[in-house]
Amino acid sequence: MKNLWQALNTEDRLIIGSMVLTIGGIMLGALLAEPRLYGWTALVVMALLIIAWALTKSPRLAWLLIFGLVAGVLELWSDWLHVEQLGTLVYTDYFGFPLLASPAYMPIGWWLTSVQFGYLALRLSDRWPRWTAVALITVLGMALPPWYEEFAAPAKAWYYTPSRFMLSHTPLWIVFTYGGCMFSIATLALLCYRPKAWGRAVVGGIFAAAGFMLSAVFWYTLLG
Numbered sequence: 143m144k145n146l147w148q149a150l151n152t153e154d155r156l157i158i159g160s161m162v163l164t165i166g167g168i169m170l171g172a173l174l175a176e177p178r179l180y181g182w183t184a185l186v187v188m189a190l191l192i193i194a195w196a197l198t199k200s201p202r203l204a205w206l207l208i209f210g211l212v213a214g215v216l217e218l219w220s221d222w223l224h225v226e227q228l229g230t231l232v233y234t235d236y237f238g239f240p241l242l243a244s245p246a247y248m249p250i251g252w253w254l255t256s257v258q259f260g261y262l263a264l265r266l267s268d269r270w271p272r273w274t275a276v277a278l279i280t281v282l283g284m285a286l287p288p289w290y291e292e293f294a295a296p297a298k299a300w301y302y303t304p305s306r307f308m309l310s311h312t313p314l315w316i317v318f319t320y321g322g323c324m325f326s327i328a329t330l331a332l333l334c335y336r337p338k339a340w341g342r343a344v345v346g347g348i349f350a351a352a353g354f355m356l357s358a359v360f361w362y363t364l365l366g
Contacts, residue, residue: 144314149227152200153198153200153202153203153261153265154265155194156191156194156198157257157258157261157262157265160187160190160191160241160254160258161258161321162186163183163186163187163190163319164183164187164222164254164258164273165289166183167179167180167182167183167186167187168180168183168289168290168297169293171183171293171297171299172201172293172294172296173296174197174278175196175297176297176298177234177235177237177279177297177298178235178237178292179238179297180205180235180245180247180251180297180299181246181250181292182189182193182245184250184251184254185247185250187254188250190252191203191207191254192207192258196205201337201338202261202264202335202337203257203261204338205335205336205337205338205339206256206257206260206261206264206331206343207253207257207342208340208343208344208347209227209256209257209260209330209331209334209335209344209346209347209350209362210252210253210254210256210260210347211249211253211347212254212258212344212346212347212348212350213252213253213256213327213346213347213348213350213351213354214248214249214250214251214252214253214254214255214256214352215249215253215351216347216351216352216354217248217249217252217351217354218241218243218244218248218249218352219242219351219355220351220355220358221242221243221244221248222243222244223355223358223359224358224362225243225244226243228362229303230302230305230362230366231300231301231302231303232300232301232302232303232315233245233247233300234298234299234300234301235298235299235300235313236364239245245300252354255327256327256347256350259279259282259283259324259327259328260327260328260330260331261327261331262279262282263275263279263327263329263331263332264275264331264332264335266278266279267332272354273333275328275332276328276329276332278327279324279325279328280321280322280324280325280328281321282324283320283321283324283325283327284317284318284320284321284324288309288312288313288316288317288320291311291312291316292311292312293309294311295311295336299356302316305365305366306365306366307365313365313366314365315362315364315365315366316361318346318357318361318365319357319358319362320348320362321357322354322356322358322361323353323354323355323358325353325357326327326349326352326353326354326357327350327352327353328349330346330347330349330353331346333346
């Protein structure tokens with residue numbers, strides 16, 4: 143384990159550390175039944191990544207910060223559809239105020255997720271073929287982020303209306319939706335990434351967010 147940790151570069155450690163902090167904050171929110179910890183976790187971890195970029199001047203992290211910011215803001219559109227039009231998602235805390243139909247921290251949460259999983263895709267593609275990197279991120283997306291959903295109910299942050307197929311608090315269509323979201327993040331990061339190509343980061347973020355919407359609508363239609 144020590145040798146594995148030593149084999150990681152500074153960026154690897156930053157992203158892994160951010161994911162550990164994210165999961166820890168979410169678990170604590172569920173344990174304390176405190177939805178605001180979802181928002182504070184997203185804000186603190188994202189701030190730490192921005193500070194890390196300022197210190198390291200990493201071109202990859204800089205690009206991902208723009209890519210993720212665009213994707214995170216536009217994800218509000220997908221949330222709005224499910225809250226206001228389909229009635230599948232109910233937020234019980236808005237962290238002070240809503241943005242469209244989402245809690246104030248939600249763009250930050252998806253910004254963070256896009257940076258984390260986009261980085262993992264780029265890093266894995268350094269070692270394996272791109273299709274392998276995308277497949278691994280898609281599977282990881284189905285296995286890891288749905289835990290955010292599972293902890294959201296005891297944290298009193300949000301819940302989903304019952305669907306035909308449920309895994310505890312989480313509809314099955316959400317699990318597959320996350321897979322689609324991570325597929326979009328990984329694919330667009332790999333297709334669009336070029337150091338200092340900020341326009342490509344913006345375009346990649348736009349198309350990644352479109353992928354979030356398409357995945358959610360497709361899987362809800364099929365399994366909801």
